[in-house]
Every structure is written in C-alpha cells, then in structure tokens.
Amino acid sequence: MKKELAKTYSPKELEDRLYATWVEKGYFTPQVDDGKPAFSIVIPPPNVTGQLHMGHALDETLQDILIRYKRMQGYSTLWLPGTDHAGIATQIKVEERLRVDEGLSRYDLGREKFLERVWGWKDTYESRITSQLKKLGASCDWTRQRFTMDEGCSKAVREVFVNLYDKGLIYRGHRIINWCPHCLTALSDAEVEYKDQPGFFWHIKYPIKGEDGYVEVATTRPETMFGDTAVAVNPDDEAMKHLIGKTLILPVVGREIPVIADDYVEIGFGTGCVKITPAHDPNDFLVGQRHDLEQIKVMNDDATMNAYAGKYNGMDRYACRKALVADLEAEGYLVKVVPHDHNVGVCYRCGTTVEPLTSDQWFVKMKPLAEPAIEAVENGSISFVPERFSKNYFNWMNNILDWCISRQLWWGHRIPAFYCDACGEMTVSKEDITVCPKCGAPVRQDSDVLDTWFSSALWPFSTMGWPENTAELEKYYPTNVLVTGYDIITFWVSRMIFSGLEHVGKKPFSTVFIHGLVRDAQGRKMSKSLGNGIDPLEIIDQYGADALRFALATGISPGNDMRFSDEKIEAARNFNNKIWNAARFVLMNLTVEDATLPDTADLALEDKWLLSKFNTLCKEVTVNLDNYELGVALAKLYDFLWDIFCDWYIEIAKPRLNDKGSKANETCLKVLAYTLSGTLKLLHPFMPFITEEIWQSLPHDGESIMIADYPAYTDALAFAEEEKKMEAVIAAIRAIRVRRNEMNVPPSRRAMLYIVSDADDIFNPSVTAHFEKLAYASGVSYGTAYEASDAVQIVTEKATVYIPLADMIDFEKELARLKNEKTKTEGEITRLEKKLSNEGFVAKAPAAVVEGEKAKLAAYRETLVKINEAIEKIK
RNA sequence: GGAAGCGUAGCUCAGCUGGUCAGAGCGCACGGUUCACAUCCGUGAGGUCAUGGGUUCGAGCCCCCUCGUUUCCACCA
Secondary structure (H helix, E strand, O other): OOOOOOOOOOOHHHHHHHHHHHHHHOOOOOOOOOOOOEEEEEOOOOEOOOOOOHHHHHHHHHHHHHHHHHHHOOOEEEEEOEEEOOHHHHHHHHHHHHHHHHOOOHHHHOHHHHHHHHHHHHHHHHHHHHHHHHHHOOOOOHHHOEEOOOHHHHHHHHHHHHHHHHOOOEEEEEEEEEEEOOOOEEEOHHHEEEEEEEEEEEEEEEEEOOOOOEEEEEEOOHHHHHHOOEEEEOOOOOOOHHHOOOEEEOOOOOOEEEEEEOOOOOOOOOOOOEEEOOOOOHHHHHHHHHHOOOOOOOEOOOOEEOHHHHHHOOOEHHHHHHHHHHHHHHOOOEEEEEEEEEEEEEEOOOOOEOEEEEEEEEEEOOHHHHHHHHHHHHOOOOEEEOOOHHHHHHHHHHOOOOEEOEEOOOOOOEOOEEEEOOOOOEEEOOOOOOEOOOOOOEEEEOOOEEOHHHHHOOHHHHOOOOOOOOHHHHHHOOEEEEEEEHHHHHHHHHHHHHHHHHHHOOOOEEEEEEEOOEEOOOOOEOOOOOOOOOOHHHHHHHHOHHHHHHHHHOOOOOOOOEEOOHHHHHHHHHHHHHHHHHHHHHHHHOOOOOOOOOOHHHOOHHHHHHHHHHHHHHHHHHHHHHOOOHHHHHHHHHHHHHHHHHHHHHHHHHHHHHOOOOHHHHHHHHHHHHHHHHHHHHHOOOOHHHHHHHHHHOOOOOOOHHHOOOOOOOHHHOOHHHHHHHHHHHHHHHHHHHHHHHOOOOOOOOEEEEEEOOOOOOOOHHHHHHHHHHOOEEEEEEEOOOOOOOOEEEEOOOOEEEEOOHHHOOHHHHHHHHHHHHHHHHHHHHHHHHHHHOHHHHHHOOHHHHHHHHHHHHHHHHHHHHHHHHHHHHO
C-alpha cells in the first residue's frame, strides 16, 4: 500500500492513467435506479468549430467541481456531455477550408456532398473536444454523450417545431430581418452585434411636386433611397406639418412619393423629415405597415444593387453609395455632409455589416412563450448566481420580438415543412413525407435550416430522451444548475427556460451559475486576431490539469472576469508541489496501517487544534460550495493545507515523529494521516488527479477518493478550548521570532528560553519541543518567575518569555520598545473602554459582539500588567 | 438613451446577509544549506478600501453625488 513518491510532482505520468481507471470503473456513469437523490448538469455543448479554449476550461472546471462535490456527497450525479453543431459557425469554417484547400465553393459540391464534408469535420472536432475534456479531468458520463444533430436531438427538434406550429406559435411571414450578405442568411436579433463606426449624414433635397421648394432629408445610407416610398414628418411639428399630403419627387430616380404623418419622427432631430424605406429599415418597415406603403427591395442577397437602382444596378452597396452621392452633388441635390458616428449592426460570425431587408422567413411568436419564462425567474423558481444577471434576462425577455428561426444554410436541422407545387399546400410534419397528403403530388422540403440555437434551446431535455418519457428525464430533469458565461444569457439561457417550460412543462434548471470571461494578463479578451489566446492543453502538458484547474478556480468570484497569467499558473504549480511534498513527508514517516482517529484522550493539544481547524474547514468549504463561492472555498483549502497543516502542524509534529515506536508517535501519525486524507477529499473536486494519487498511497477505505464521502463537520472534533490554547502557544512562538528578527539574531544562534506564565494548562513541558524547533531554543524552562535581568523580555497575553541574550541587548532600546508597547496597549484599552461604555453599542450590538469586545479588553489588560512588570525589571 | 459591473497594498485580485475585514498570491527588503518541499522556511515594509456627503452605536460592505473604467441592451432616420 505504502509507496515512495517522487521528489517533485510530475502530473504527466499519472493523469491519463487515473482517468482511464475512473472511466473503466464507471464512476462517471450514475445508475438511474440507484435510489440516491439526483444531481445533474448538462454541459453547455462546445461548438464543433474548433478546439477548447480557456473559457471552456473555466466553464468545464467549475462544472466538474460541483459534480465531483455532489457525487462525494452521495448524490446520483449526472454530468451529461455533448457538442453543438453550431450552424453558421461550422459551415463558414468548412467552406473556408474547402476554398483554401480545393478552391471550391459549397455550390460546387452540392448540398449532399457538402454536408458529408461537414459531418467529417464534426467527427474530427467532436473527438478532439472530447479528448480535451478528458485531459481536463472532466467527470462526464461519456455513455450519455450527445450531439445537437444526432437522432434523438433531431427528433426533439421536429417534435417542438410541429407542436409550436400547431399551436400557432411558429409562422411563416414576410418581414424585415437582419441579413448577412456574406453568410447569405437571415440572422436573429441576438445574432447581430453593434459596433461604433464613423459615418456621415448626407443631407439630400427631395423636390416638391408642383412647387419650387424641396424637402431636406438626412440619411446615413443614401443607397437605400431607391427604396423610399414616402417621407414622414411628425404631425405635431409646426414647422413641417404643412407638408403632409404633398408629393415629392425622388432625385435621380424621378419616382413620386407622398409626405406622410407619423409620430415616429422626432421633432427637432435631424431635418425633421425622414425618408421611409420599408424594405430596408426595421422602423421604416413598421411605418410602412401603418401607412400601407409599398416595400421596394433595392438590393440582391449579396448586397449588390438590383434593377430598382437603375444605372447603379449590379454595383456593391458601398460603391453605389459613393457613385450616388457624387451624382447627387453634381446635380445639386446634396445639401451637405455631416460626419456622424453611429452603431452599425454586424454579423456575429463573420463581422460583415448586416443589411436589414424584407424576406420570407419562419418566426417563433415570442410573447406567449416569454411570459411564463419571466414568471419563473420572478418567483424564484429559477435563480441566477449572482442575482444581478436576472436583470439582463428580464431586460431581454420583456422586450423580446419574434424570433427569426430560419437560416439559408445547409448545415443544420432542415425545416420540416413540405411544399406541394401542384396544389400549393404546405404540410408541417414530424416525419419526412414525399407526397402531398392533400393531392398526392410530390412535395419538396423547405430548403432552409433552423437557427442553431433552436436545437440548443432543447438541450436539457432533448439529451435525456424527450419526447419519450424516459427514466433519465424522470430522474435527472430538471437539472440542478446550469454553468455558463454571461455572454450567452440571451442566446441560450433564456431560450432553454421558455422551451423547457413550454415543452416539458418544467423548468430546465433551478440555478444559473454565471461566470466571467478569462482574459489575458493585460486584461484583454483572448482572441484569435490578437493572438493572445492560451491553449489549455499546453498548460496541462506543462503543469498538469490540476494546476490549470487551480489557476482557473482560485480567486474568482461569480460573474466577474478573471485574468490568466504566468504568475497564477506558477502559484498553482507550487501548490501542487506543496501538497505532494506534504504527502511525501507523511508517507516517509508513516508506520500505521489505518487512518482512523485515536481516542480523544490520547490527543495532544496541537492534535486537537489541528482537528478542530480541519473540522471548521469542512463546514466552511461546504457552505461556500453550496453558495457557489468556489474561489473562497479553494482559498480556504489552500490556507489550511499550506499554513495550518504544513507550516505549523507538521513542524510541530517533527519531534514526535522522530520518537519512533512511541504511543505519541502513533497518535501523531494517525492525526497526520486522517487530516491529510480528509483535506485531500475536500480538495478532490478542485484537483482530482493529485488528490487521487496521494489518497491511494495513504491508508484508505474504498476504491477511489472520488467516491469517498465528502468530509462533514462533526461536534466530536470541535475543540474550541484547545484551539485558543494552541493559539496562545503560536502567539508566543511568533513573538519570539519577531523579536529575534528585530535584533538580527541569526537562527544559528540558539538560546535558552524561560517561559513565565500562570497558565500552566498551556505552558507546560509537553509543549517544550514546539519552542525548541520553532523558536530556535537551545532549551526551554517553565516557571512562574524569572529573576535574572540579563534577558530580552517578550510579552504576550498569556506568558512572558525571557531570552538571555545579554550581549546583544541594548537596554535603553529595550526600555523604549517596552514603553512603546505599553502606550499602544493602553490606547487599545481606552478605545475598548470607550466603546463598551457607549450605551448605544452595548444596547444594540449583538451580545456575541459585545462579549468579544469585553474579552479583547480583558486580554489587553492582562498584557498590560505583564508589560509593566517587564519595564520594572529593566529599571 | 437605458442598465449593470469594477475602482481595496507596486501588480493581480478575495472580502458571504454592515461588528477581529483591513486580507491572499506575486513582487520587494532582511535572515535562513533545520534530515517533505529553494516550485522552500522565517520576518518585514506598503492601503485614510477612487472622491464628497448621508444612514447607523458601528461601513470597503447600505443610500446619494462626482470622477475614472469595463460591459450589456436599445438605437434618432
């Protein structure tokens, strides 16, 4: 059982081995009928567009921490993994590859052949992502791995589409949508990003028919002029209302358009007259609907101008803009050009400026779906961590417009609508059909596919077998928590919520745990274009998965961005090494075969102190984890292991460890093994590999740390009294070190220590060894008095320590120092006395706080007595 | 235009429902070849917790103002 550990921790040789064992043993795969309470998470499926980046590593690490924690607590724990087909994004990548490698477009291949290529791509990247997750240590149930376009998910998509259609919540409509001229597809509102760009207002004259005058309009997109079907003014605008009803003549084009009244026009802004282009602007579209205006689409799908643009036909929209403006100027229609910065919508995938245009698309009617989804968060059925992100959610859901779900792509779920050219009937069907149910003629399926988020929205239940009422769905749905970044709340979280409520009748999850972005050391977003991305695999290769996980989880707080830096990963590596060496030390000394705790009666003061500290740690870490304060929990574990366990307990334990074969030796070893083993368990969710490797080397029950019980607080290990006593010892040791440092006494200079104290329950010969080791003593003696006056006096609350270093003492300075301490102590005393004589404080503060202050006062008074004695002594 | 976050030691950040909350890591200074670890040990310097008000017996922690910074949403042509 016991084996030698290498001097430094080298993760490489053990991570893959341990992971394989875990998988083989089936620890990641919960049994539906295990009778345990369920805890489940579905992974936010990474896109099959590429490989995992740091953001994924963070997301996955947080989920694995929660999953491993709950698994150890005895839950039937399912972490369901999978990937997303990522419609546009993946298609773009494959097209790009095709273009670069073979000089072909997707049209050259044709739909069938192209999709074969995409499936090939998907297989490659899906397995790459999967192996990366395994490298990270993610304890996903690989037997339940899913893909958004696999058979089951596709079935769910069909089911949902048809059901929504039957309920009248999906419709096909001719509406204005966001069009990407590069991807050649419609986009939803969420898929448009807005970027500030410098631009211009072109002020243009529109002559009034039958009069000499003209109307001046201002536009940022003059090329849409060909689609103008009216000019609007506000009916309450005194300066403009006289124009209502008149007819204008479009410059260059010569077409006649009316002046209409609509309060959409803001009085006093711009020229007060707005050109209305219903086919190319969302607001104008609405104005057009109100006034029954014609929609004139002036562009082709690739954003070149069409025949409506007259002589500009075939020109790119920007080339046209330039030429048109020049012509307007030449013909005297251009009044002025005013620089104007404005937000331009761009495609979230390719960055091309989006062109709003009218088109036939499929939409989901959102209002009826949004209402229950809003309600679920309002009434606390679903909660965000941190809570403030629910505002984002409400903001989006309360202002939601219908969701454009059709995409003019090939990669995705094909829309299950079938058209019959013979009778004109359209059939929406869960199953593929080839003939029209009405007339029997052949049908053709809609060539569009669904928005990739349409299938992602179903992920929490489509992956569990819905629409069948499977055992998985029964047990693990709703899931407990969804872990994701704040950048995806609108795209995904909101849509899962309304989808779950609508289709399953139950929310998809109870908690949405939001984390921030991983930024580079300078705080910049990691991006391909900046080249500042850090590959998680490289970090794992160099430092190990546990170090990466530690670096990602330490010092973070929910919803806040973090920076990833060399310092952080090095600190993580050092911590790994510290754990490793602490374990190595314990194992080197270990002669006991079990890690059960000895009788309380046999425990030394420091044992009880350590166990009590550990006990508190168990409680706090559990509370922190339950509250999603993972960073805080990890910091506490770090401090406990490094400071309490290593720097204090192990150092104090060394004399007993050298006393081989004794009872004290055995007790100490058991305490060491118990506490180390327990700490490893607490740490396991964060750092699965190193903890497992060490735990296996220690005396242990069970096959694996990952299925061991998570340590819990127990009254049996609460030793408050001993904690206090031990702290007095530590305070004395620290005080001695400080004093020696101040006096520049090198550690090699040993000196006798005379400890004078009334507290013989603390300062007695059983703690001698502690001082010898840690306070550089050549010997320690105890008593109630020390008569000689040749010593440095170190005053603490419970004891005064004398060190006879006569040759190094400047008694003048010594006196000054003691007087200084006296002044400080007196200051504290008066401050506390004041506070305690404040009626408001005593009356209103909690009793515990008041008691605490009283205890502090008493301690200071005790110390003051000792300082006075010390001063007397020097005099 | 609306909303939110951040502004705490030189740097990166923790600080839960107001009462040991003034902290950690790194960096820096001084001292250490103690038989687990120099990827280490000991000690120390550095902050009026952005500014100005307010609430309270008591405020980084609550409220308001201002400044700086980041982000999200909307978008006026």
